[in-house]
Amino acid sequence: MAVFLGIDIGTTAIKLGVIYEQQLLFETSVKLTTYEDKAARYQRASEIIALLEKGIFLIPKDLRKKISIMSFSTAMHSLRPANSQRVFLWSDLQAGETIAEFSKTKLAKDFYQLTGTPIHAMSPFAKLLYFKETNKYQEVTQWSGLKELVLEYFTGEFIIDRACASATGYYDLEKKTWSTEILSYLAIKPNQLAEIVDTTKTLAMKIDKIKHFGFAPRIKVAVGASDGTLAAYASFYRTKRTASLTIGTSAAVRQIVTTAQLEPNKQNFCYYLNEKYFVIGAPSNNGASLLEWSAAQLAKDSSLFFTQLPELLEKTTIGAKGLRFLPYLNGERAPLWDETVRGGFYNLTLQHTREDLLRSVIEGMLLNIRRLVKLVAPKQVLSVSGGFFKTTELAQLASTILGAKCIYAPENEPIFGLYYLYFEPEIPAQRAEYQFVPNPKEQVIYEKLAKDYFR
Template identity: 60%
Template structure:
């Protein structure tokens, strides 16, 4: 049996898989601390939740696990000072520092080296800020979530190439920490974790193996990052290279064999395995925008989601010329700005609550359309996330993107881990298809041409 562990920013998900079948799964919530600028988790709490989650797996199942591997959230940074304080991608302490850095010629250079957008989310930005403010000793080690769990299970704080390539510190071509970038920050490679390929196996510490009653044959495989693994799960299970996930946030991703970068819009490009990369563009504003609309705009938050199909039927494309900018949480691609704000535009006395709700949904999807055009223009999409469990929303997405969208519920990082390490026989299964209506596709093409101006 295979145990995949996906450590995200809101929860840890565990999955036991055997012969392509998910036998056991559980979700363990994680608490985030801080304020509107500082966002961090406590490493001890994360490890305690992870330990409890593994111990909750039936003993007979644990004893048959031969591989354990990890998917972790990207862009985390933990100063190794004993506190195990993990700063998350959503931490924006570095916003001012990175805005100043963007004005230099090195911003272009470092993006080309690393494939990581120049933004406050990245460990590069956080390190830049911490070095400027001298908050930590000059020789301190800098780790993240992946290094924390590898240290716990193996005694060695390794980081994989995929997670490292999202730090802004990694040379995507040389597959090593960038001397140029580290020199600029004034840190040494020895202050970062040693690197390993995503499929590299390690021995588990005997005391950890005993704690969980694992077999002596168990191997710890380092794994990759959640975004790259979600893209790979989609690719492996649907044979489509382009995928879209809309959860709280959203991301369009493309499996590629070549480094693909756009200096103006700054898509990301991260390592996955020896012959594959994942190019893509993330949005801060996915389901979180609908959750806001449910609470602040809808007549009854309790039935908001179940009434959406009827609302979309009763309103018209374009929401009677009402526009909504969905930037309620700043925005990453294609603007990379923490200052951009959301709002209604062209709002009049004639607009109804239903028009407002429809415009919120359209604005969110038209923003994601920009990312689809950047990463996967003209391609069919494999889609996943809670958003697409409502068929009417999936159909609207297909109309707005102007391309078929195929729902793929197996687009989970845990399955991406399983496919990456086990390479089981591919079983391409067609799931629910959302096909664009030609008339509404053309309508949204016209609307999209001047929506965000």
């Protein structure tokens, strides 16, 4: 079996992992910078490429020489105008008002049914609609995203994988191509977008890139998929459990299914993975980004915040003495689909301490995710992934609040999703994993708290 390099380009970092025979030989990461310009949220294309190069060069030279397959996971919903450095992210809010008006039309339901992408400012469809209505970027002849950026850099081909394409809001799930109806509505021509290929397709790497990085002479590039679908697939492939939860910067509850499943009223997402599977689910804007905010704004010492979380949970009480936190600091996708909604503390009194505030942030975040679990994967065991679950006390609290058994394993990540997608290896019966089950007494208390927490 070949030495494999998986690269996951997320919202906050680029993660790299070298895998051989299901063993992680090397891993590293480099941080990405997101820029804000009023409602715009974007990263710079040149910085992404520079940091990607930096990450690859962190891999030992001798190991780089052995890599014969490389593949990419990228964040969904990115959009880049040609000849621009700006890669607009899912968190971009420019299209908020535009998509709010569009969502009231009959076309909104029709387009959701065609694509499986919720009608929300996160999607490239919403961004393109906003640019059209505000007459911005009208001279642009080509539109792309993160996946097209990195694949063109390494292969010279202008292509996108079917999983990332299916999260744009203008991909026809049934016909497996760009939707002529939606593109016509946006005044976009198909040749302005990348060629769509399947997620396991391989391409030759450009000779100059092979020499530049010191890869194996015949290295191939597998196009890969999106980070969300790959996290779900990694969990499914490794554990055979269809339900998964990821808490990263944002959060999502997902199910692996064999047919496209759409709920027009609830607007679950439904994205293509490969010829066998789709991934359905519900995303939240507000995951561990709330903890980062808490560390910066509420903690006494931000550098010690995460190491002191277990002690904080131990010394505070369930429900944070009646304090509630609405976790909508980034607006919200599911279950509200409203980027204008705002968060805040409720029932705050002079008796509440800094520690109470911090506990309520964690509880509010998890109780919100609990609603997504009830929507997508009720009464199921969850395969969980994301840095949040690396802290045992947080993982245990999540299991209790969600009312679900949680299984964590290092392989429940997009990089392993890429590996499984391409190689389809046989999984050994015994694999290291950590299991968390709800605390029965505390679960009863949280069940009562959840009933009217978001009243």
